[in-house]
Amino acid sequence: MASPAKKPKLPSGRHASQIKRQRQNEKRAERNRLIRSDARTFIKAVRAAVANQNLESAQNALKIAVKKIDKAVSKGIFHANKGARNISRLTKLVSSLVK
Numbered sequence: 001m002a003s004p005a006k007k008p009k010l011p012s013g014r015h016a017s018q019i020k021r022q023r024q025n026e027k028r029a030e031r032n033r034l035i036r037s038d039a040r041t042f043i044k045a046v047r048a049a050v051a052n053q054n055l056e057s058a059q060n061a062l063k064i065a066v067k068k069i070d071k072a073v074s075k076g077i078f079h080a081n082k083g084a085r086n087i088s089r090l091t092k093l094v095s096s097l098v099k
Contacts, residue, residue: 032077039068039078046090055097062094 013019042065049058066087073083 032075035068035072035075036077039065039072042068043086043090046094050093050097053097055094058094058097062090065090 013022042061045061046058046065049061069078069083069086072078073080078086
């Protein structure tokens with residue numbers, strides 16, 4: 001016996017306001033994911049430059065990473081303490097190359 005065709009799935013919530021809220025949440029989640037990913041990428045870039053003992057590229061990457069972390073904190077994606085902790089640790093790491 002053949003199974004009937006599946007009905008198209010309704011968005012979660014049947015009220016117009018809930019459907020709109022879901023669309024907004026998806027947009028915000030995507031935006032947050034991009035900002036978080038960007039910050040993490042530049043944190044890794046700083047660590048990679050330090051691992052390669054490349055002071056100039058580490059300093060450049062740190063400058064960009066600090067901007068990305070601050071942006072994530074200002075958007076509420078990272079907690080303020082997490083942002084400060086990341087910046088502090090990265091700065092300490094880069095300054096260890098100077099010695």
